Amino acid sequence: MKENSITIALDGTGGDNRSTNKVVGAVRFALAMNPSIHLIIYGSSELEQDLSRAGISKKNYTFRLAPQSIPQDETPRRVLTGYQRAAMRLAMLSVKEGEANAMVSSGGTGPLVTLARHILGTVDKIRPALAKKIPAGVGRFSVMLDLGANASCSSKDLYDFARLGSAYANICLGCEAPRVSILNVGVERNKGPLVVKETRDLLDADRNLYFQGYVEADHLFSGDADVIVTDGFTGNVALKAAEGVAGILAKGPGLKRFFAKMAWPDWLLPWQYNGSPLLGVNGIVVKSHASAGDEALAVAMVEAAFASQVDLANSLKSLI
Amino acid sequence: MKENSITIALDGTGGDNRSTNKVVGAVRFALAMNPSIHLIIYGSSELEQDLSRAGISKKNYTFRLAPQSIPQDETPRRVLTGYQRAAMRLAMLSVKEGEANAMVSSGGTGPLVTLARHILGTVDKIRPALAKKIPAGVGRFSVMLDLGANASCSSKDLYDFARLGSAYANICLGCEAPRVSILNVGVERNKGPLVVKETRDLLDADRNLYFQGYVEADHLFSGDADVIVTDGFTGNVALKAAEGVAGILAKGPGLKRFFAKMAWPDWLLPWQYNGSPLLGVNGIVVKSHASAGDEALAVAMVEAAFASQVDLANSLKSLI
Numbered sequence: 001m002k003e004n005s006i007t008i009a010l011d012g013t014g015g016d017n018r019s020t021n022k023v024v025g026a027v028r029f030a031l032a033m034n035p036s037i038h039l040i041i042y043g044s045s046e047l048e049q050d051l052s053r054a055g056i057s058k059k060n061y062t063f064r065l066a067p068q069s070i071p072q073d074e075t076p077r078r079v080l081t082g083y084q085r086a087a088m089r090l091a092m093l094s095v096k097e098g099e100a101n102a103m104v105s106s107g108g109t110g111p112l113v114t115l116a117r118h119i120l121g122t123v124d125k126i127r128p129a130l131a132k133k134i135p136a137g138v139g140r141f142s143v144m145l146d147l148g149a150n151a152s153c154s155s156k157d158l159y160d161f162a163r164l165g166s167a168y169a170n171i172c173l174g175c176e177a178p179r180v181s182i183l184n185v186g187v188e189r190n191k192g193p194l195v196v197k198e199t200r201d202l203l204d205a206d207r208n209l210y211f212q213g214y215v216e217a218d219h220l221f222s223g224d225a226d227v228i229v230t231d232g233f234t235g236n237v238a239l240k241a242a243e244g245v246a247g248i249l250a251k252g253p254g255l256k257r258f259f260a261k262m263a264w265p266d267w268l269l270p271w272q273y274n275g276s277p278l279l280g281v282n283g284i285v286v287k288s289h290a291s292a293g294d295e296a297l298a299v300a301m302v303e304a305a306f307a308s309q310v311d312l313a314n315s316l317k318s319l320i
Numbered sequence: 321m322k323e324n325s326i327t328i329a330l331d332g333t334g335g336d337n338r339s340t341n342k343v344v345g346a347v348r349f350a351l352a353m354n355p356s357i358h359l360i361i362y363g364s365s366e367l368e369q370d371l372s373r374a375g376i377s378k379k380n381y382t383f384r385l386a387p388q389s390i391p392q393d394e395t396p397r398r399v400l401t402g403y404q405r406a407a408m409r410l411a412m413l414s415v416k417e418g419e420a421n422a423m424v425s426s427g428g429t430g431p432l433v434t435l436a437r438h439i440l441g442t443v444d445k446i447r448p449a450l451a452k453k454i455p456a457g458v459g460r461f462s463v464m465l466d467l468g469a470n471a472s473c474s475s476k477d478l479y480d481f482a483r484l485g486s487a488y489a490n491i492c493l494g495c496e497a498p499r500v501s502i503l504n505v506g507v508e509r510n511k512g513p514l515v516v517k518e519t520r521d522l523l524d525a526d527r528n529l530y531f532q533g534y535v536e537a538d539h540l541f542s543g544d545a546d547v548i549v550t551d552g553f554t555g556n557v558a559l560k561a562a563e564g565v566a567g568i569l570a571k572g573p574g575l576k577r578f579f580a581k582m583a584w585p586d587w588l589l590p591w592q593y594n595g596s597p598l599l600g601v602n603g604i605v606v607k608s609h610a611s612a613g614d615e616a617l618a619v620a621m622v623e624a625a626f627a628s629q630v631d632l633a634n635s636l637k638s639l640i
Contacts, residue, residue, distance in 0.1 A: 072506070183557065185557065239537075240538040252583060262576070
């Protein structure tokens with residue numbers, strides 16, 4: 001790692017859009033937003049050429065050839081054995097070896113979690129969870145987790161997510177006593193499936209957490225809770241459902257699209273909150289949305305740099 | 321039941337807003353939208369007076385005093401034993417006894433499902449599911465289920481929901497071969513939790529259903545599927561998350577609220593699709609959103625009348 005700079009390893013292969021233009025644009029934006037970032041970029045020779053052609057100073061990045069990309073539905077076994085030259089794997093290894101402070105990938109959640117667990121290892125036998133800062137009004141954020149690392153969760157998992165999320169809110173959002181809520185289909189105590197009620201009991205019993213009960217999905221962006229806990233399946237569905245409505249408005253016909261642009265609150269712009277840290281592993285891993293545009297991918301890199309500056313992985317370990 | 325008219329039993333007590341004004345307004349709207357509706361209204365003496373004072377013709381409704389309201393988090397045991405004079409119970413009984421063609425309630429999903437299963441009985445040992453027509457473009461709808469009747473579901477339950485939803489789409493939306501999808505966190509075959517994959521296998525094996533794979537939550541309102549199958553927890557969260565975004569826009573400051581109104585597509589107005597039939601019971605039971613306004617509650621009554629006209633419960637029984 002260079003002195004006075006933050007080194008971010010970037011998987012330059014993942015995501016829905018395989019175009020290298022997006023990566024080049026993202027690199028340019030990220031360096032503009034945070035000039036203390038130094039990048040190690042893993043990707044194809046095409047990406048190398050495009051970066052060079054775009055005139056981005058080589059002082060700001062190191063390029064390493066890693067043409068392999070891991071399909072997002074690859075089995076864990078194949079992810080671990082079959083992709084020795086994959087950009088995602090090599091970026092993860094550079095974090096493990098202390099060469100990079102953090103890594104960023106737009107690749108599949110499955111492969112990313114598998115590699116992170118295997119290469120970096122987990123904290124305290126916790127199942128890692130993807131967290132996200134979600135907007136909660138002007139300049140305010142909540143943390144929501146899990147967003148897709150774990151398709152089905154036990155109450156112990158959800159309880160651990162509450163601990164991870166509280167620590168994250170403390171470290172990254174400056175919440176001294178983060179208010180924790182479980183996502184549920186009602187706010188009454190006996191609503192919801194058994195696993196939610198069991199989690200409620202575990203959280204009720206933990207004096208170190210500020211558990212305040214349930215929150216419903218129509219209050220996700222309200223700031224009613226600092227930490228919103230759910231399983232990876234439900235969390236993923238909830239955020240995508242919200243994005244879907246935004247997408248319908250953004251693609252309306254003619255004038256409606258203009259009105260939608262005018263109506264949309266600045267604080268709710270989706271790309272402002274791209275970049276989901278994978279909490280519970282020994283290192284900083286940030287997942288970018290697969291369909292993120294160049295600004296959004298840049299924001300994920302800036303998030304990774306911020307997480308590095310506050311020493312997220314180690315701080316979190318000491319808090320939970 | 322009166323000749324040439326459709327008799328709807330209305331629970332006049334349920335919902336977030338206990339004001340009788342809403343019920344009176346809803347009754348007026350419903351009668352205007354479908355003059356062949358005759359109502360049996362169960363509620364408090366205050367409601368009786370307000371209906372009378374509002375000048376609604378007594379030819380159009382029969383009032384029955386039923387002042388009890390069942391709290392939405394009441395236990396199933398207490399729901400069945402403790403509320404003999406509850407409006408919801410009496411409205412359900414009038415369907416059972418053939419006095420009303422259908423019943424409508426804005427009360428809690430838990431009590432409603434408990435009473436429906438107990439009083440009306442279930443079809444073919446299926447666990448009943450709350451379905452909803454959700455908008456899918458101008459003049460187009462999909463069916464989504466379950467939306468809250470079952471907090472956790474087995475693959476057999478989800479498979480049954482696909483059968484119920486297909487039959488409903490056939491009867492009420494005129495789809496001859498409804499395309500069925502399971503809500504999931506990705507479209508690749510091996511994505512998602514085990515229960516989703518097991519359901520996929522059951523649906524793959526059924527030649528009577530047009531199963532086309534998975535759909536993601538950002539495509540809920542796209543019309544990509546005619547029937548969207550999910551468990552009651554996820555379905556409830558997904559629709560509430562979408563409503564939450566709509567709510568933020570509708571409550572924006574000053575001009576933004578105006579722009580939101582102009583931007584919003586007419587076909588996506590939430591109140592246009594209020595009224596969730598409970599499928600899989602021997603009778604027509606329609607749940608109205610607890611926080612529905614008067615127009616929305618009226619729409620639920622009109623939906624119930626439509627379901628009566630197509631003889632939903634019996635048609636559905638013959639199809640599955």
